[in-house]
Amino acid sequence: MSDFLVDNKGFFGRYGGAYVPEILYKCVHELQDAYLPIIESKEFRDEYHQLLRDYVGRPSPLYEARRMSSKYGCRLFLKREDLNHTGAHKINNTIGQILLARRMGKTRITAETGAGQHGVATATVCALMGMQCEVFMGQTDVQRQHTNVERMRMLGATVHPVTTGNMTLSDACSEAIRDWCSHPADTYYLVGSTMGPHPYPDIVARMQSVISEEIKWQLLEKTGRDYPDYLVACVGGGSNAAGTIYHYVDDDRVKIVLAEAGGHGTDTAYTAATIHCGTEGIIHGARTLVMQTDDGQIKEAFTISAGLDYPGIGPMHANMADKGREQVLAVNDDEAIYAGYELTRMEGIIPAIESAHAVAALGKMHFKPQDVVVLTVSGRGDKDVETYLNNKPMAKEYGNF
Structure with missing residues (x-):
């Protein structure tokens, strides 16, 4: 096993793991149990690579x-x-995770975004798959990335400006997690980077x-x-x-x-x-x-x-x-x-x-x-x-x- 990739407990060395509120415990463990059998299946990989080729380019x-x-x-x-x-590179990940979410039976997608590229990529794949999309974005970033905000809205996403903290990416992540806590049954939180509770850092790294x-x-x-x-x-x-x-x-x-x-x-x-x-x-x-x-x-x-x-x-x-x-x-x-x-x-x-x-x-x-x-x-x-x-x-x- 590599010293630098995730172990079977969700850790990279001493870093990683899943430290989540009790309300999300079931959701996170459901994802932990589901993701490898799905993304390593031939059906998933065939569809994923076909979309990377013909849709992403x-x-x-x-x-x-x-x-x-x-x-x-x-x-x-x-x-x-x-x-x-x-x-941007963000679409590599959102294509993979939207296929994972669909196979898990989720119907509502939430995401955080800073520069807006992950938000646009999430809104894009939600439009492609006909799924509801909610994007959380700090108010500071809404202002400095106005074009991407309008792209998300054109694609059918609801963009929620976040006004807590310094109103940037970290605050958007916090709000997305709060939303997930309120809708654990039908919602898939589509994380944009190699952060968050296990298995997200591993999922995103594999997709990228x-x-x-x-x-x-x-x-x-x-x-x-x-x-x-x-x-x-x-x-x-x-x-x-x-x-x-x-x-x-x-x-x-x-x-x-x-x-x-x-x-x-x-x-x-x-x-x-x-x-x-x-x-x-x-x-x-x-x-x-x-x-x-x-x-x-x-x-x-x-x-x-x-x-x-x-x-x-x-x-x-x-x-x-x-x-x-x-x-x-x-x-x-x-x-x-x-x-x-x-x-x-x-x-x-x-x-x-x-x-x-x-x-x-x-x-x-x-x-x-x-x-x-x-x-x-x-x-x-x-x-x-x-x-x-x-x-x-x-x-x-x-x-x-």
């Missing part, structure tokens, strides 16, 4: 970014999750593992070997990062570098860099690393990126960081904005601000010319254009905007 391309490669002195390949239907599954054969075609020297991705809850690394976690030839949101800096109160600043605790049903006060109160996360604005980290990544399998870099807001403009101007690809954090990590790394580097562009930047424009001074080196 997979495989997503692995593109050799030649200008960026020249700048950073390596062979840089971009895994283009931004080209999926709905514009199609990313690294494709990287293996795409790299073999392009380089003659099926592994890179480096894998790079952004990490908040951890879903695109988990998908990027899933088939390489036990391959010591591959270095894993993740970029979390530093906000204004890890030495300030305005950060979302959980691995740098967090301590062991429980958040949204799992034991993991959490940004918290000395008496266990959750601190507010801060970052320009709505999708990374979470005061915890998925237990898979907490364990891997603990064991030194992942190198995690903190990328501040100004560095992410600059990197987003850099990829835009050098390769003609506007990344989501979440993905721009991964691009910014390249400037903190040192490569040899023969190094093969795969970086996952987890989403496209359409949703973030206003944020980029409002923060142009952070990228002033790129001149005339």
Whole structure:
């Protein structure tokens, strides 16, 4: 058994588990008992892969970014999750979980969202399957991701602005769980990242593992070997990062570098860099690393990126960081904005601000010319254009905007 994947008790090392209120105990255990027999069945896998191919548009391309490669002195390949239907990696997971929910007889779907991409992906698959969809989104994110809110509503979802806390992703998660407590019988809570009570971190990692599954054969075609020297991705809850690394976690030839949101800096109160600043605790049903006060109160996360604005980290990544399998870099807001403009101007690809954090990590790394580097562009930047424009001074080196 891998040291880095879930064990049969729902833990990644000492992180994970299911810490849920009594009213959800039956629901969570029902899901624990049901998910593996369903998702490992031939019928599920056939339908899942057919939808990934014909509806999502997979495989997503692995593109050799030649200008960026020249700048950073390596062979840089971009895994283009931004080209999926709905514009991000999130659809890989929602397609799988909606099929799971349907096979479990659930009729009502709830979800949390920060940047809105998971909300859009959930609303999309609910429209596809004709299921009721309720999305919880912090009021702060409703304002800064207005386009995605309207996309969800067009798709038939009810969007619930959350006005508690700092009105971002963590608060949306809390409200989604409260709703699930009120409707345990007919509702499936469709979690968007590798967080929450077991089995969600494992479910989401498995659904996203199609990313690294494709990287293996795409790299073999392009380089003659099926592994890179480096894998790079952004990490908040951890879903695109988990998908990027899933088939390489036990391959010591591959270095894993993740970029979390530093906000204004890890030495300030305005950060979302959980691995740098967090301590062991429980958040949204799992034991993991959490940004918290000395008496266990959750601190507010801060970052320009709505999708990374979470005061915890998925237990898979907490364990891997603990064991030194992942190198995690903190990328501040100004560095992410600059990197987003850099990829835009050098390769003609506007990344989501979440993905721009991964691009910014390249400037903190040192490569040899023969190094093969795969970086996952987890989403496209359409949703973030206003944020980029409002923060142009952070990228002033790129001149005339």
